[in-house]
Amino acid sequence: MAQRSKRPAARASRASAARAAGRAGTGRRDELLTIAADLFATGGYASTTVRDIADAAGILSGSLYHHFSSKEEMADAILSGFLEDVLAQYDEIVAAREPARETFAALVSATLLAMDRHQSAVVIYQNDGRQLAALERFAYLRDAGGRFEAAWTEVLQRGIDEGEFRRSLDVPLAYRLIRAALWTVASWYRSGGEHSAPEIADHYVAMLLDGIARGRRKKAKD
Amino acid sequence: MAQRSKRPAARASRASAARAAGRAGTGRRDELLTIAADLFATGGYASTTVRDIADAAGILSGSLYHHFSSKEEMADAILSGFLEDVLAQYDEIVAAREPARETFAALVSATLLAMDRHQSAVVIYQNDGRQLAALERFAYLRDAGGRFEAAWTEVLQRGIDEGEFRRSLDVPLAYRLIRAALWTVASWYRSGGEHSAPEIADHYVAMLLDGIARGRRKKAKD
DNA sequence: GTCTATAGAGGGATAGAC
DNA sequence: GTCTATCCCTCTATAGAC
Numbered sequence: 001m002a003q004r005s006k007r008p009a010a011r012a013s014r015a016s017a018a019r020a021a022g023r024a025g026t027g028r029r030d031e032l033l034t035i036a037a038d039l040f041a042t043g044g045y046a047s048t049t050v051r052d053i054a055d056a057a058g059i060l061s062g063s064l065y066h067h068f069s070s071k072e073e074m075a076d077a078i079l080s081g082f083l084e085d086v087l088a089q090y091d092e093i094v095a096a097r098e099p100a101r102e103t104f105a106a107l108v109s110a111t112l113l114a115m116d117r118h119q120s121a122v123v124i125y126q127n128d129g130r131q132l133a134a135l136e137r138f139a140y141l142r143d144a145g146g147r148f149e150a151a152w153t154e155v156l157q158r159g160i161d162e163g164e165f166r167r168s169l170d171v172p173l174a175y176r177l178i179r180a181a182l183w184t185v186a187s188w189y190r191s192g193g194e195h196s197a198p199e200i201a202d203h204y205v206a207m208l209l210d211g212i213a214r215g216r217r218k219k220a221k222d
Numbered sequence: 223m224a225q226r227s228k229r230p231a232a233r234a235s236r237a238s239a240a241r242a243a244g245r246a247g248t249g250r251r252d253e254l255l256t257i258a259a260d261l262f263a264t265g266g267y268a269s270t271t272v273r274d275i276a277d278a279a280g281i282l283s284g285s286l287y288h289h290f291s292s293k294e295e296m297a298d299a300i301l302s303g304f305l306e307d308v309l310a311q312y313d314e315i316v317a318a319r320e321p322a323r324e325t326f327a328a329l330v331s332a333t334l335l336a337m338d339r340h341q342s343a344v345v346i347y348q349n350d351g352r353q354l355a356a357l358e359r360f361a362y363l364r365d366a367g368g369r370f371e372a373a374w375t376e377v378l379q380r381g382i383d384e385g386e387f388r389r390s391l392d393v394p395l396a397y398r399l400i401r402a403a404l405w406t407v408a409s410w411y412r413s414g415g416e417h418s419a420p421e422i423a424d425h426y427v428a429m430l431l432d433g434i435a436r437g438r439r440k441k442a443k444d
Numbered sequence: 445g446t447c448t449a450t451a452g453a454g455g456g457a458t459a460g461a462c
Numbered sequence: 463g464t465c466t467a468t469c470c471c472t473c474t475a476t477a478g479a480c
Contacts, residue, residue, distance in 0.1 A: 281445085284447070285445065285447070
């Protein structure tokens with residue numbers, strides 16, 4: 001991990017940094033979680049030490065244990081907050097039962113807006129989720145994965161049944177492609193960068209639904 | 223990491239396991255690299271210890287240093303072998319200058335076949351590449367990323383210029399979607415599973431080029 | 445090529461003062 | 463809420479015997 005000065009430095013703009021990262025940032029705990037999330041996302045959960053987090057927060061490592069009982073608890077708080085948020089939105093969208101194309105676009109938008117609000121958490125979920133999910137404490141990560149898959153599988157199958165999506169589609173493969181396309185945005189997205197999250201959503205919906213090629217299909221009976 | 227018995231166990235089928243994983247497996251070094259690659263891919267580079275690797279190989283950790291001078295050297299050998307292989311194929315395909323659609327399909331195929339041959343390496347490249355690339359020793363990972371991007375950017379732009387791909391395409395965004403879709407296959411693919419690598423390639427080419435929706439576009443002048 | 449034995453650094457976490 | 467001080471463990475890597 002990067003070196004940091006042994007002793008604090010500017011505590012000044014930490015609260016605003018927390019707000020910019022999309023968290024409420026009311027208490028010290030949330031502030032520390034934002035700092036930890038940034039470090040976990042940048043350097044990986046396993047390679048980030050509690051001393052790294054304490055240094056970035058301008059305190060000593062022992063002091064972190066006044067707020068959290070373990071390093072795992074920090075990752076837990078970061079991930080569960082993000083997942084509750086995004087899954088609640090998935091449930092609403094699926095329950096609305098709009099036509100498949102509209103539901104599809106709504107799920108893409110909801111995913112990328114959640115990514116914008118919880119960027120660090122999404123990166124951690126992507127990079128470290130599989131290993132964390134092996135721990136009992138993070139069993140809910142497996143459930144969350146199942147709920148994502150169920151939502152997308154439902155829309156894709158419904159789209160095929162209703163004649164909106166290609167009959168030749170392999171639903172599990174399509175889900176994996178979509179999942180990869182959406183969540184990995186978190187690893188390169190920069191808030192305030194070239195494209196806003198809704199702009200990316202529009203481009204992605206267009207590419208995923210209609211493809212990158214113009215008109216012409218090779219097989220006619222799709 | 224998972225617990226393993228303190229003392230060796232079956233050395234019997236290790237060579238065949240190495241062959242099944244797609245490596246030549248001629249010497250002891252390659253055998254150990256295959257074992258290390260599997261563990262790095264499953265548990266992450268940072269969380270996999272040299273003792274884990276030694277245990278899986280049925281030797282003690284000190285003995286590994288007869289074959290490798292460091293843990294980094296193992297990751298280096300695994301990743302550089304994979305990247306040399308796949309980038310050589312990319313160069314051939316781009317140099318052939320087939321029509322954009324054909325080049326596109328060839329790149330997808332080459333990527334997924336390389337993924338099949340070097341599955342563990344691809345998983346490591348995906349999960350740990352960013353952090354490893356920060357080390358001087360792994361600077362070539364950054365170069366490799368640039369060459370992947372250059373190849374895809376060239377095809378995509380040429381496809382637009384030749385009228386095969388949509389004019390509304392944002393090339394960098396399209397590249398990122400494609401990159402995510404292809405490399406993440408390594409994290410769920412099982413050799414001998416439901417779909418072979420070429421079958422996945424066909425499905426992915428169809429979805430990426432022509433989309434998952436049937437006919438009808440919303441905007442006509444794409 | 446593997447083992448024994450261990451150095452030396454850095455990790456997560458704790459107890460109690462302030 | 464933070465600091466001091468430190469425990470105990472695990473990690474990578476080394477030296478030399480077999």
